[in-house]
Amino acid sequence: MGTIYRRKGKKVLWIKYYRNGKPFYESSHSDKIVVAKRLLQKREGEISKGELPGIYFDKVRFDELSEDLLSDYRINGRKSLEKAQRCVKYLKEAFGGIKVTEITTSRIRTYIEERMRKKLSNASINRELAALKRMFHLAARCTPPKVREIPYIPMLKENNVRKGFFEHEEYLALKNILPDELKPIVTFAYHSGWRKGEILSLTWDKVDLKQGIVRLDPGETKNNEARTLYMDEDLLKEMRALHSKRRLGCPYVFHRNGNPIKDFRSTWDSRCRQAGLKNRLFHDFRRTAVRNMVRAGVSEGVAMKISGHKTRSVFDRYNIINDQDLREATKKHEIYLKTKTNSSETSSERGVIIPLQHAQGTF
Numbered sequence: 160m161g162t163i164y165r166r167k168g169k170k171v172l173w174i175k176y177y178r179n180g181k182p183f184y185e186s187s188h189s190d191k192i193v194v195a196k197r198l199l200q201k202r203e204g205e206i207s208k209g210e211l212p213g214i215y216f217d218k219v220r221f222d223e224l225s226e227d228l229l230s231d232y233r234i235n236g237r238k239s240l241e242k243a244q245r246c247v248k249y250l251k252e253a254f255g256g257i258k259v260t261e262i263t264t265s266r267i268r269t270y271i272e273e274r275m276r277k278k279l280s281n282a283s284i285n286r287e288l289a290a291l292k293r294m295f296h297l298a299a300r301c302t303p304p305k306v307r308e309i310p311y312i313p314m315l316k317e318n319n320v321r322k323g324f325f326e327h328e329e330y331l332a333l334k335n336i337l338p339d340e341l342k343p344i345v346t347f348a349y350h351s352g353w354r355k356g357e358i359l360s361l362t363w364d365k366v367d368l369k370q371g372i373v374r375l376d377p378g379e380t381k382n383n384e385a386r387t388l389y390m391d392e393d394l395l396k397e398m399r400a401l402h403s404k405r406r407l408g409c410p411y412v413f414h415r416n417g418n419p420i421k422d423f424r425s426t427w428d429s430r431c432r433q434a435g436l437k438n439r440l441f442h443d444f445r446r447t448a449v450r451n452m453v454r455a456g457v458s459e460g461v462a463m464k465i466s467g468h469k470t471r472s473v474f475d476r477y478n479i480i481n482d483q484d485l486r487e488a489t490k491k492h493e494i495y496l497k498t499k500t501n502s503s504e505t506s507s508e509r510g511v512i513i514p515l516q517h518a519q520g521t522f
Contacts, residue, residue: 216307325444
């Protein structure tokens with residue numbers, strides 16, 4: 160049986176109860192006997208159902224859940240660890256140090272509104288919410304569980320249609336004004352459609368200039384599948400020129416003074432503005448390569464293998480149609496209709512031949 164008591168010299172009432180022979184002590188945060196009785200009855204009800212008492216969950220803080228999430232990413236070798244760390248950083252600004260029982264749907268909505276006031280895109284906010292949701296799911300699977308329930312976490316509507324791409328003239332204009340160490344990077348991106356991280360981390364042991372092949376082994380790509388790229392003439396020429404100037408002791412194909420290139424965002428933004436290309440992303444080369452391959456008649460399955468797309472839904476978002484595509488479709492449709500019209504007119508001019516047996520019955 161549980162008991163209600165006051166600590167010496169204090170007004171606040173405390174309760175004491177047992178679970179599996181172990182005593183639990185908990186403050187009611189009130190000096191009213193009714194409040195203390197209600198809390199004691201709640202805890203005894205939880206114990207009778209075989210549940211952990213609520214005080215156990217009240218001790219768990221957001222910081223513990225966030226560390227469990229990052230630990231899960233590290234243990235499983237997830238390539239998106241850096242993104243997860245960034246999401247946790249922003250979530251900690253709102254939820255750091257508080258009890259997980261205090262992270263309610265209402266509080267999450269307040270967080271969403273605050274992020275929206277900072278002009279973040281729905282997609283960026285959703286990545287943070289997804290990280291929060293993952294924290295709760297991992298906590299619920301622990302033994303014993305660290306949360307009693309997972310709060311409803313509303314997600315925002317996203318427009319996931321990818322619109323950015325480079326026409327060939329735009330690609331050449333941008334390449335011509337980029338620093339020398341970035342020119343071969345955009346050439347590789349334009350011809351391959353590979354992700355920026357895959358390109359920047361590429362080493363010479365993955366390149367076979369004699370065969371004109373670049374290979375990535377399983378585990379080196381985002382989808383963990385091996386990939387082989389057969390270089391065309393322009394790309395192979397660029398790679399050979401790079402190899403002729405290869406710096407001894409540097410394993411990276413693309414580097415800056417022998418050091419790996421990690422980021423070039425400021426240079427990219429300034430040169431894009433200089434070329435008259437607004438709001439362009441390096442990732443637009445990935446979309447561009449996919450569209451170019453499809454236009455060239457490459458089967459979608461092969462194009463997905465080259466670019467490293469694992470699911471058709473993602474691939475479809477990158478196969479972008481622009482005004483020129485629509486005009487060409489209209490022309491093809493027009494030619495088809497003209498062909499059908501001409502065929503019909505020719506048949507009318509020749510007349511309709513009536514079979515003999517039918518013709519005899521009409522006179």
